[in-house]
Amino acid sequence: MKINPKTVTFTINGENKTFITEPDEKLLTLLRREGYKGAKFGCGQGNCGSCTVLMDGHAIYSCLLYAMQAEGREIRTIESVGTHDKPSEFQQELIDGGAVQCGYCIPGMIMSATALMENETEFDDETVREYMDGNLCRCTGYEKIWAALRRVLDRQEAKSTK
Amino acid sequence: MSPARTANFKQVSHSVTKVDAKQLALGKDSYVGDFAPPNALIVKMLGSPHPHARIISMDVSRAEKMPGVKLVLWHGNVPRIPHTSAGQGYPEPSPYDTFIFDTKVRHVGDRVAAVAAETEEQAMAALAKIRVKYEILRPVFTIDEAMAEGAPVIHDEPDAYVPIPIPYEPENNLVAKVGCQTGDFEKGMKEADFTFDDIYETPYAQHCPIEPYTSLAEVDSAGRLVITTSTQVPFHCRRIVAQALGIPVQKIRVIKPRIGGGFGSKQEVLLEDIVALVALRTGRPAFWQLTREENFRYGRTRHPIRFRLRMGVKKDGTITAIGMDCWNNTGAYGGHGLTVVSCCGSKVLPLYRCENIHFDAKVLYTNLPCGGAYRGFGATQAFFAFESTIDKMAEAIGMDPCEFRRMNHIRVGEGSPIFAALGEGKEGVPMTIGSCALTECIDQGAEAIGWAQRTDWREKTGRYRRGIGVACLMQGSSIPHIDMGGATIKINEDGSFNLLVGATDLGTGSDTILAQIAAEELCTATDKMIVYSSDTDMTPYDVGAYASSTTYLSGEAARKAAADAKSQILKTAAEMLDLAIEDLHCADGHILNADGSKKVSYGDVACYALYLKNQYQIIGTGSHFTVKSPPPFAAHFTEVEVDTWTGLVKVLNYVSTIDCGTPINPALCEGQTEGGTLNGISYALTEEYLFNQNGKMLNASFADYHIFSMRDKPPLKTILVPSYEDTGPFGAKSVSEICINGPAPAIANAIYNATGARLYEFPFTPERVLNAIRSVKA
Numbered sequence: 049m050k051i052n053p054k055t056v057t058f059t060i061n062g063e064n065k066t067f068i069t070e071p072d073e074k075l076l077t078l079l080r081r082e083g084y085k086g087a088k089f090g091c092g093q094g095n096c097g098s099c100t101v102l103m104d105g106h107a108i109y110s111c112l113l114y115a116m117q118a119e120g121r122e123i124r125t126i127e128s129v130g131t132h133d134k135p136s137e138f139q140q141e142l143i144d145g146g147a148v149q150c151g152y153c154i155p156g157m158i159m160s161a162t163a164l165m166e167n168e169t170e171f172d173d174e175t176v177r178e179y180m181d182g183n184l185c186r187c188t189g190y191e192k193i194w195a196a197l198r199r200v201l202d203r204q205e206a207k208s209t210k
Numbered sequence: 211m212s213p214a215r216t217a218n219f220k221q222v223s224h225s226v227t228k229v230d231a232k233q234l235a236l237g238k239d240s241y242v243g244d245f246a247p248p249n250a251l252i253v254k255m256l257g258s259p260h261p262h263a264r265i266i267s268m269d270v271s272r273a274e275k276m277p278g279v280k281l282v283l284w285h286g287n288v289p290r291i292p293h294t295s296a297g298q299g300y301p302e303p304s305p306y307d308t309f310i311f312d313t314k315v316r317h318v319g320d321r322v323a324a325v326a327a328e329t330e331e332q333a334m335a336a337l338a339k340i341r342v343k344y345e346i347l348r349p350v351f352t353i354d355e356a357m358a359e360g361a362p363v364i365h366d367e368p369d370a371y372v373p374i375p376i377p378y379e380p381e382n383n384l385v386a387k388v389g390c391q392t393g394d395f396e397k398g399m400k401e402a403d404f405t406f407d408d409i410y411e412t413p414y415a416q417h418c419p420i421e422p423y424t425s426l427a428e429v430d431s432a433g434r435l436v437i438t439t440s441t442q443v444p445f446h447c448r449r450i451v452a453q454a455l456g457i458p459v460q461k462i463r464v465i466k467p468r469i470g471g472g473f474g475s476k477q478e479v480l481l482e483d484i485v486a487l488v489a490l491r492t493g494r495p496a497f498w499q500l501t502r503e504e505n506f507r508y509g510r511t512r513h514p515i516r517f518r519l520r521m522g523v524k525k526d527g528t529i530t531a532i533g534m535d536c537w538n539n540t541g542a543y544g545g546h547g548l549t550v551v552s553c554c555g556s557k558v559l560p561l562y563r564c565e566n567i568h569f570d571a572k573v574l575y576t577n578l579p580c581g582g583a584y585r586g587f588g589a590t591q592a593f594f595a596f597e598s599t600i601d602k603m604a605e606a607i608g609m610d611p612c613e614f615r616r617m618n619h620i621r622v623g624e625g626s627p628i629f630a631a632l633g634e635g636k637e638g639v640p641m642t643i644g645s646c647a648l649t650e651c652i653d654q655g656a657e658a659i660g661w662a663q664r665t666d667w668r669e670k671t672g673r674y675r676r677g678i679g680v681a682c683l684m685q686g687s688s689i690p691h692i693d694m695g696g697a698t699i700k701i702n703e704d705g706s707f708n709l710l711v712g713a714t715d716l717g718t719g720s721d722t723i724l725a726q727i728a729a730e731e732l733c734t735a736t737d738k739m740i741v742y743s744s745d746t747d748m749t750p751y752d753v754g755a756y757a758s759s760t761t762y763l764s765g766e767a768a769r770k771a772a773a774d775a776k777s778q779i780l781k782t783a784a785e786m787l788d789l790a791i792e793d794l795h796c797a798d799g800h801i802l803n804a805d806g807s808k809k810v811s812y813g814d815v816a817c818y819a820l821y822l823k824n825q826y827q828i829i830g831t832g833s834h835f836t837v838k839s840p841p842p843f844a845a846h847f848t849e850v851e852v853d854t855w856t857g858l859v860k861v862l863n864y865v866s867t868i869d870c871g872t873p874i875n876p877a878l879c880e881g882q883t884e885g886g887t888l889n890g891i892s893y894a895l896t897e898e899y900l901f902n903q904n905g906k907m908l909n910a911s912f913a914d915y916h917i918f919s920m921r922d923k924p925p926l927k928t929i930l931v932p933s934y935e936d937t938g939p940f941g942a943k944s945v946s947e948i949c950i951n952g953p954a955p956a957i958a959n960a961i962y963n964a965t966g967a968r969l970y971e972f973p974f975t976p977e978r979v980l981n982a983i984r985s986v987k988a
């Protein structure tokens with residue numbers, strides 16, 4: 049049960065934090081206000097995926113969720129994935145594969161792919177499409193994003209069948 | 211092409227990593243929205259509920275008193291200076307028919323008043339308190355209504371005018387007209403064995419960058435206005451804001467950070483004047499980001515165009531006449547209207563040899579959303595009509611459609627009377643083709659799609675029928691004698707360079723390719739370049755990202771700047787080594803003598819020049835304008851499956867070939883082509899503005915205006931077919947726009963090959979396709 053209606057407490061990228069909020073504030077707004085700006089505003093309607101973050105390991109549209117709904121949950125954002133010195137495997141493949149054009153969709157794509165890799169063990173094309181279909185990209189035609197992801201997934205599959 | 215010339219390239223013609231890829235993949239602060247300070251006022255706009263109305267009176271006093279409200283802007287408290295929001299060269303070939311706020315509204319969503327408040331909620335609450343009394347005027351929704359006798363006049367304000375000497379008749383809702391005749395069109399039609407006369411219609415569509423229009427303005431400590439904005443045209447933006455507000459250019463700095471896609475939509479100044487006014491009047495930062503709905507309604511669109519295409523062909527395949535009439539619906543404001551229809555002719559008609567050409571175009575106001583620049587820029591619309599009729603001609607004379615195109619397409623050394631006749635707001639520039647690999651594009655694309663197995667539609671039976679279609683394309687590379695780009699490059703102690711370019715990377719990768727070009731010229735590695743682009747205080751001028759100009763035009767500016775810096779490096783190295791400049795050359799970031807026995811690194815040269823002797827800053831600069839606009843060429847192929855019971859069209863396979871000259875960065879060229887192609891497929895199959903009887907868009911969200919997702923994507927194959935354009939940097943032309951022109955005609959031709967049904971209008975929705983199938987005579 050929430051004690052204080054003006055605050056929300058949840059784990060963000062591994063840290064437990066309390067934030068001031070309002071009942072009608074969206075999680076995306078709170079995150080961006082608090083400096084987690086990797087999640088982007090694209091539509092605010094749950095249609096584009098550029099605001100995708102993970103809640104308890106599942107990809108969600110943070111523009112649809114009220115911040116209060118994150119109470120007690122575990123939120124992860126792009127800020128928890130990779131650094132300049134050590135990008136994640138998928139990030140590196142995206143960079144090397146020329147898959148990042150304007151980049152606006154990319155953090156959301158990476159969070160959806162993270163959910164995919166953590167929740168599934170088999171990565172047939174249909175499963176991958178299911179996870180990635182909610183992330184729109186207008187620049188790339190998805191071709192190189194798909195290829196980069198496929199390379200990562202194929203390696204993971206090869207490892208787990210060894 | 212000339213493999214010998216390209217074989218030695220060390221930086222260009224390689225898929226170098228995009229310079230900003232990592233920061234974007236890590237989600238670092240990069241876009242306008244990421245830089246809005248916490249104390250920024252939030253701006254919201256009251257959009258017109260009416261398509262055409264006069265504002266009789268307006269009361270903003272209650273809104274001004276609402277909590278958190280710092281400013282309400284409306285026609286009563288802003289300067290009234292006619293301008294255009296179209297970001298084009300100056301003076302613009304677009305009418306000055308726009309005011310910050312006007313006493314008239316001309317489309318649903320048009321500006322009425324803006325509120326700046328502490329929070330978005332407060333701004334929204336205040337908008338609801340603005341009282342406006344409208345006199346509703348009869349709206350104009352179609353080009354026929356716009357041209358009708360006694361039609362309502364959309365721009366009846368006396369102060370609108372066009373700043374260059376071209377026809378402008380707002381009393382007739384006519385934004386512009388343009389035409390040209392070469393040879394004798396009527397005679398050409400008479401000489402033909404087969405003639406065609408068809409009407410084609412192309413629809414409204416939106417660019418849909420995932421980042422909506424976003425702008426931020428602040429007044430800095432020195433009292434100057436700093437606008438950070440998602441624009442494709444930072445320098446035009448500065449000029450237009452200065453004009454609209456009546457303040458000096460000197461007072462304004464425009465910064466373009468990373469941009470979340472534009473595709474032409476952000477070649478427009480739609481938000482910047484408002485945030486600028488708010489910042490100047492309140493002294494507070496002002497932030498405005500459109501909602502997705504506003505992005506559809508108030509943002510720019512692709513101009514819908516009606517074509518009448520008349521063409522004649524002889525049995526031997528000679529094209530005897532081409533006649534294209536266009537009626538362009540530019541919506542409520544005339545920006546880009548003339549130039550878009552000009553490109554319907556200039557970027558399309560020269561593709562095939564023909565002497566007898568008639569071209570005539572009219573641009574008309576309506577009370578619908580405003581057309582603007584959109585990747586492909588008129589060529590996209592016109593190629594749908596043109597390549598459909600080309601297919602009909604091939605069939606009429608019993609020639610293979612690929613063969614017919616191979617036989618007729620323009621070749622190296624040839625010109626077209628159209629190049630000289632049609633420019634952008636003035637006459638064009640005569641030009642002969644210096645590079646063209648279209649035949650190879652057709653050959654390789656045909657091979658990849660399995661053209662040899664293609665059969666006639668009459669042989670096909672069953673519910674699901676497959677067909678293969680082709681379309682050939684061209685575009686241009688920059689606007690000759692109008693566009694200009696500049697670059698500056700300076701050296702640092704470790705042999706790295708700051709490359710400062712006016713050119714505008716909106717996600718396309720131009721920062722990277724300009725770095726590659728500069729590095730190639732300087733014989734150093736691309737990662738030695740620190741690129742900074744598009745800041746009107748810090749970088750040289752550039753027209754911005756449009757007209758497929760950046761690689762060809764700004765690329766040459768970067769190359770010249772690098773060459774300038776190189777000659778200074780050589781001079782200093784000669785002094786250091788006590789050798790003649792003629793005896794020295796550059797390689798891998800060093801200056802060496804012929805046998806390599808004496809050498810200094812660029813870092814050594816920089817330190818010498820900065821600290822040791824005859825000190826000076828090694829800094830090169832270059833500007834470039836072009837006298838040509840060499841077309842890239844492309845052949846697109848697709849295989850589709852048509853469900854003849856439901857009319858559903860599925861793209862099974864899509865092959866895009868492209869001759870962009872030297873691909874400066876092959877991976878990025880492919881990426882441009884894949885993205886543009888999928889955008890084009892989406893446009894051909896699903897994207898559509900639906901309006902109610904009041905001219906209000908009904909489907910202003912990604913839920914209802916469907917753009918292709920990863921699941922929708924068919925297999926896309928891109929084949930780069932290099933040529934070498936002597937006038938471009940290291941042989942390059944352009945890549946960005948051409949690819950979006952192919953899907954509508956290629957898919958139309960494939961649907962025909964599957965079913966015998968010819969589509970004259972798209973998107974190819976099941977309903978339209980089914981109707982067309984039903985009217986096929988067995």
Ligand code: FES
Pocket residue numbers: 088089090091092093094095096097098099100109110111112
């Ligand atoms: S911003 Fe959340 S789905 Fe588009």
Ligand code: FES
Pocket residue numbers: 147148149150151152153154184185186187188420470471717
């Ligand atoms: S890279 Fe621009 S939206 Fe995906």
